[in-house]
Amino acid sequence: MTAIAATTARPAGAPIARRLTRLLERFALPVFTTLAVSYLLIPIAIMLVFSFNEPAGKYNFIWNQPSTYGWLHPLQWPGLPDAIGTTLVVAAASTLVATTLGTLMALSLTRYRFRGRGVLNGLIFLPMATPEIVMGASLLTLFVSSALPPLAGVVPQGIFFPLGLPTILIAHIMFNISYVVVTVKARVAGFDRHLEEAAQDLGANEWATFWRVTFPLIFPGILAAGLLAFSLSIDDFVITSFVSGTTNTFPIWTWSIIKNALPVQINVVGSIVFLSAVGFVVVSTFLQRRGR
């Protein structure tokens, strides 16, 4: 049909325009896309390359000479090992809690009809649509107010105030829940309910049905949600900066150190995180291909 239309009925003059568009599609778009993707990758390349730099001064801003010092001493900077430890603890704990709470919410929201579902979906969407700085600021306000009259004494000391590990955890679980709900919901929504009915027809009770049928089927969604939560947590800077007090996570530590120095170890740790994430994706893609 298109071929016929193109050969017979096109008005004259169109060929030039058409050739131009074809040229655009054939060459301009791929070139542009390559450039744009390079733009996205340049800072990563800089990070990787400069992790092998031996900076002349305290700042790793200008290329001086190649060195593997940073890679051989990745933790050689006061406060860095603690910061990385805290980041990992917070990421693991907040992922675990947020994934559990979020999965339960996603199950409830997709499988049951009840009043207030719309409001709830809105409430879950809101944290994702609020700028991080506003969430961080409002949590800080709550935590600090809890130590002042009239709230003083309502919340036991050590949870909200002073700021530290517990408040970082509270914040990370909070911003992660919404992402988990959305991710798991997508998986539960495309789920064949007849499989559960079949299990129940075969005599399984609700509990057995859930663990033997439902859970394995939605597990990829839960896993994806958990990975997303973990990566959001290890990278979070803005919200954490409001609620961390004197406790350092890796991003907070980075932010405080760059006022006085830019150690090559920042690039090294960043590169390690990047390469492990890429490695993880490559391996899981490979396993998936083989599984098929």
Next chain:
Amino acid sequence: MTALAQARPAGPARSGGLRRRLLRATPYLLLLPGLLWLLVFFVWPSIQMFLVSVSAGSLEDGFRLTFTTKSYATALSRFPHQFGNSLLYSGLATVATFLIGFPVAYTVAFRGGRYKNLLLFLVIAPFFTSFLIRTISWKVLLGDEGPLLAFLKHVLHILPEGFSILGTPVAVVAGITYNFLPFMILPLYVALEKIDPRLIEAAKDLYASHWEAFRRVTFPLALPGVFAGSLLTFIPAMGDYVNATLLGTPQTQMIGNVIQNRFLITNDYPVAAALSFILMAGIFIAVSVYARVLGTEDLTG
């Protein structure tokens, strides 16, 4: 599951009223822990921040709820420059991410072929490194003696010695554009990918030119992606202060810098809280206007 429970006859084991009541409560029980967390740590803090924004007093003496609007007046009158910067930079960055992101999303969706997954992977690769480190990399890249400018100055000699990008609004906008570009590309890709190619063919069968088919069929169908991508870029950009701090100067400060400074350094909570609410209101107004201009109220659905 409720439907199932109702459909199944009540056997001897499930005659207990408690069990049935438990089953009926299941949706609420599943929701409860997560909902409580969001109420206590998202809704309550927002209310608390509102209360502080209309309170008098300081961190040392505690806040007295006086329902004063003084903090809002201060916030609005003292920082018009930073509000302006935020709107301008975020707006420019959103337009720039769209102009860069649309051709990329289009290419990946329609021309990706077997490279589709690889391209998508490269688009999200920046997420595998920390946001801060990426921004620091830009500082390295755009530095006065960094790889880019040193090359242009000393090798090609097309730029004067004193030329710099760091510390200018251009650097801040470029940083924001960079940091949020994947958030624009992904929703655009999802929207474009969903388009039934037969619709475009039909348009061409009806004598639409390539360009017309794009303008009257492809683009309108991609509008939900344009909308989502713009919001995902514009909203976080409005609150950002990392790019402005690392790549800019005090003159290029955005409202996020002021909020962060007031909360964490000068401890001026009421004004900082007022600023946060004005920021939210500003975003809300901008988004509503944008939705109106784009013309489709059901885009969010």
